[in-house]
Amino acid sequence: MKNSLLCIACMFFFISGAFAQNDSIQDPYKKDNEIKINAVFLLVGAFEASYERNLSETSSVGISMLIPFDEENFDTDLNYYVSPYYRIFFGKKYASGFFLEGFGMVSSYDDRNSFFTGNEFDPTLVTTEETFTNVALGFGLGGKWVIKNGFVFELTSGIGRNIINNSRDNQDFQFVGKFGFNLGYRF
Template identity: 55%
Template sequence: MKNYGCACLLFFAVLASQAQNDSISNREFGNNEIKLNAIMLLLGSFEPSYEYNLSESSSVGVSLFIPFDDENFDVSTNYYISPYYRIFFGQKYAAGFFLEGFAMLNSSDREHYDHSQEGNYKYWEEDVTDFALGFGLGGKWMTRGGFVFEVTGGIGRNLFTKSNDDYYNYSPIVGKFGFNLGFRF
């Protein structure tokens, strides 16, 4: 019951913050944003982002994902570079609810198992590079001082590598999610 109450309180706090009418305009800050995904940093990966605001309702950006802690963060992805385009539906300049379309050049380790008729099997890993297209959604908030934070999530599909019985850990689906913290300048 306590968790239900906390969830309701958080929900109403988010709604109240969306309903406020701030006078933050583009003239107070520039069109550039740099951000860092705090969730991925805690899990053992580095994911910085750069975003350029094209207008009050659209922006383009790019994010880079590099894992650095393989022991605690079991991920088969070696890296990805993901350009994106966002359309905003909020009242503030390049903030509020958004929809995102993204592309992703990604490299991952694929594990192979080959079983022989004698009962033996052979195992090896292969680095596979692929290209994915996807979509996402999220919300972005900005303080009067230019501090930006956003919650985002997205899903896409790799286009070139086909599923194969020899791949042990292959999935054509890719995902992006995070809680990004940054600054608009």
Template identity: 55%
Template sequence: MKKILFFAFILFSANTITAQDDSIVNSLDKKNEIKLNAVMLLVGAFEMSYERNLNDDSSAGISAFVPFDDEVFEDYNYSISPYYRIYFSRKYAAGFFVEGFTMLNSIDHQKIWIYDNNGNLLEKKTDTYVDLALGFGIGGKWVTKRGIVFELVGGIGRNLLHADEFGTTIVGKFGFNLGYRF
């Protein structure tokens, strides 16, 4: 009985190994990626990205950033950032890259609270402005054969429209993105 079970186990294992080799799809055939920034989730914000691989060494994408922890991101409302990347690796749209990006960001500048004599809040005013930034970044991307994407990226940019009025001139991008290439 033990010999029959052992033989059945060997046959099942060999069949499973063969089936796994057949099911692996080359990540070169896939052009789309969706990613989630794991670092920002830990600190209180949601950032998701979509990227389209244009060819072996370039891609274009867009990311959306929305904070959900007001204590960490007190004045920051959202940002939307389209980007273009050039890869310097022999792998398809992976490895070391440089990127140029624009960022549309919304920030609360001035908050005014008006209280009555008893300390009750009567009115709250907030001046919100939207600015446009240009910047660049660097990073690295690793893709498994099954299409799992690991990415480390950092960048810096400068607001162009209201930087002199409100004093928020520098914007940044940072993340450890996890995703899937499909």
């Protein structure tokens, strides 16, 4: 009886040890979190960072935020944008390969108007500035490559349409675009 219990206990420890070995060996591609920076926008004077959460091997959700920091090179009235997205992957590896994306975008921009007042002998230049917010919906596509140590390379592009029209602004921002070469890390 004691020998049977001892054999059962030993088998239990060996089997649980074997399962523990299988649990500790994890596929390096099957990590769920990613942080990325858009290298293209860094070159032109804006900072865009993204966080992405892999839901399964074929889908993920994420959010990206862009903030311009160099007005000379990034010549736009954009103050920032925040863009949540959902992706469906068609690759063979976990959450990588070709993907389709649906995104939303909340953007803020300044509308500057300059005009002259007064008479022709004493003109005065007056500049007004208002800040507007737009909301857009769109779609995109791209490709994502993940290497074994967790580094991520991503090419992406997309187009969307603003669904809030500000009749007071003088600029015509009906469409928005997203593009970039993102570098990041999966953990």
